[in-house]
Amino acid sequence: MQSELFAAENTAQPATAPGLTAQSAKSLKYAVNGECLARQGSMVAFRGDLRFEKKGQGVGKFLQRALTGEGVPLMTVRGQGEAWFAHFDRNCFIVDLVQGDALTLNGSNVLVFDSSLHYDIRMVQGVGMAGGGLFNCVFSGQGRLGLVCAGTPIIIPVHPQAPVFVDTDAVVGWSANLQTSLNRSQTFGSMVRGGSGEVYQLRLDGEGFVIVQPSEA
Template sequence: MRSELFAESNYEVEAAGTFVRQNSKMMKIELSQGNVKALAGSMVAYQGDVQFEHQGTGGFGKWLKQKVTGEGLPLMRIGGTGEIFLANNGADVHIIDLEGESISINGQNILAFSDTLQDDIQMVRGAGMASGGLFNTTLTGTGQVALCTDGPPLLLTTGEAATYVDPDAAVCWSAGLNIQVKADIGMKALIGRTSGEEFQLGFGGQGFVIVQPSENMRFGGPQDGGQEPGQEGPLGGLGNIFR
């Protein structure tokens, strides 16, 4: 039997480590190092004795944060022995090793992370409710995290001069940056069509920001400034509570 499908580049990647990138769209997790948390439904294959459990929010406080902010993910806890392969709708996969640091991540871009990491939903400093409220997932500790980006990412190094990013394109950034929201809300943003550029996040200080070449519509739809079905508005999940 002959086919380009049997090319060496398509074989499973055998490498040391818990999180192993298989190709640009898929990753493998070796479960011998302990449990992991992953986006529910992201499993595409596994080998061995693998168990899947629904991951709760971690108490009433986290549950309330998810409901109010719209941030957070349906997670599953994966344990057992063997290896599991994960992907998310053909998005590009990237792996970050945390060594005691903290990183702020758009929850919609998280694919999986080590159970050793502490996760929390926090309001982005400088982006209060006056700008609609912007909340991200913070991961802290020692472990690995796998991110998905909609296309090849751009790494921007921040410094004294502010770096401005569309909040819908911002994937993650180093903790400790000074953040401000630049808002330009006029009558055009409130009535009829908008440019979709009413908010920008400004990052200052030494660190980095990862930007993806698309917008996940956290602040509205691409054509008329309104929400697409199933998308949260600027207030995250807050509007859903009071409907």
């Protein structure tokens, strides 16, 4: 049987080492030799001896999720084999974290990650109770993290003399060392006249980067 469907880049190859790799622009593969953590329901295929179990969040994270609505519904993948992950046809990317790194992410953008990584749910400082995305997941430690974005993300450097302002519905994540605050870019008079649709943004100050997706879903 012949078809461009069977092109080499579409064909899954046996893993050469354990861990997370890119299968395509829309999917990631994890060669499991022990365990990894993934978003519940994100597995699209697997082969080998693998078990998928809902991961308990612990009392602290359960209460945080109940109060904030943030977090990631996770499952633990255990055993030996290969599993493929995707989420709503979104683009997939891999981030390598080393000791000393810390990345804050919107929970909806997390796909799969090494169990060696530590994550916590933290309030976005300086935002108060206005706007969206008040709580994010902060990842630290050493390991690989797979994330998803609606489209190809924009990576914007942040410098001390050049703060960046991002829509809270479009931001994916940022360097966890950055300082955050709420910015209001619309005057009261403009709001009375109907508004621009751009009332509040998240302001990021310091040295690092911010990841923005071309979508306000």
